[in-house]
Amino acid sequence: MNINISAQNHVTLIEVSGRIDSTNAHEFGEALLGEIDKGHIQIVLDLAQVDYMSSAGLREIVSALKKVRGSGDLRLAQPSPRVQEVLEMAGLDSIFQIYPDQVAAVGSY
Amino acid sequence: MYAKETHLRIAAVPHQVPVACRFVAEAAGRAGLDEHAVYHCQLAVDEACTNIVEHAYQMRGNHQIIDIVCQVAAGRFTIIILDDGPAFNPLSLPDPDPTAPLEQRTGGGWGIHFIKKLMDEVSYSREQGRNRLALVKRLPSA
Numbered sequence A: 001m002n003i004n005i006s007a008q009n010h011v012t013l014i015e016v017s018g019r020i021d022s023t024n025a026h027e028f029g030e031a032l033l034g035e036i037d038k039g040h041i042q043i044v045l046d047l048a049q050v051d052y053m054s055s056a057g058l059r060e061i062v063s064a065l066k067k068v069r070g071s072g073d074l075r076l077a078q079p080s081p082r083v084q085e086v087l088e089m090a091g092l093d094s095i096f097q098i099y100p101d102q103v104a105a106v107g108s109y
Numbered sequence B: 001m002y003a004k005e006t007h008l009r010i011a012a013v014p015h016q017v018p019v020a021c022r023f024v025a026e027a028a029g030r031a032g033l034d035e036h037a038v039y040h041c042q043l044a045v046d047e048a049c050t051n052i053v054e055h056a057y058q059m060r061g062n063h064q065i066i067d068i069v070c071q072v073a074a075g076r077f078t079i080i081i082l083d084d085g086p087a088f089n090p091l092s093l094p095d096p097d098p099t100a101p102l103e104q105r106t107g108g109g110w111g112i113h114f115i116k117k118l119m120d121e122v123s124y125s126r127e128q129g130r131n132r133l134a135l136v137k138r139l140p141s142a
Helices: A025-037 A055-068 A081-089 A102-107 B014-031 B035-056 B110-118
Strands: A002-008 A011-020 A042-053 A073-077 B005-011 B065-073 B076-083 B121-127 B130-138
Touching: A002 A025, A011 A025, A011 A055, A011 A102, A025 A042, A025 A055, A042 A055, A042 A081, A042 A102, A042 B035, A055 A073, A055 A081, A055 B110, A073 A102, A081 B110, B005 B014, B014 B035, B014 B065, B014 B076, B035 B065, B035 B076, B035 B110, B035 B130
Parallel strands: A011 A042, A042 A073
Antiparallel strands: A002 A011, B005 B065, B065 B076, B076 B130, B121 B130
């Protein structure tokens, strides 16, 4: 798993690639919560290059969303078909705002 | 010629779970499942083994191993997962609610839900002092 974090005006863009499972979900969660702790509360999480996500990864994005929503938001961009499938199984596709591409997600703030 | 049954033993520690996933993915591919079904098998085994590892960590003095057996028979690809932990039927847990709002979500319980959704059949039994979870994917008809 690789995590790349950048700033796009007032939005924090977090791009993740590879596999998110129970062996690295904690590291993934720390990256999300680390940004929120810095006050970066308008976040776009780009999951286009994530080819595998288990429930351990979902637990981290739900935890981050709970922490940020109210003051900011965590929005998803172009989840890969495999990530989209697990989001739907957990009913998270109706809880997260999901955008078809990164530009739309960043522009939604 | 593909052996009809293959076996892997791993230590019940987090970094061994991906080893089990790769083993099952290779067996599922050889059995003739398509890429999407192979992925389902891999994810189901990940969730099952992760639950065992998290549980096994709370025990001391047990063997703390997980055996994984892949079988091909009668048009079915079966994954059997065996562990030495205390008797525990994960299928007896209530399913989490996919329609629950964000504030009611606690984060846990999704692994077993995923296994039930991803596999065609799932069953649990306690055999010879071990927990036995069987996960089945039907093979595409020839």
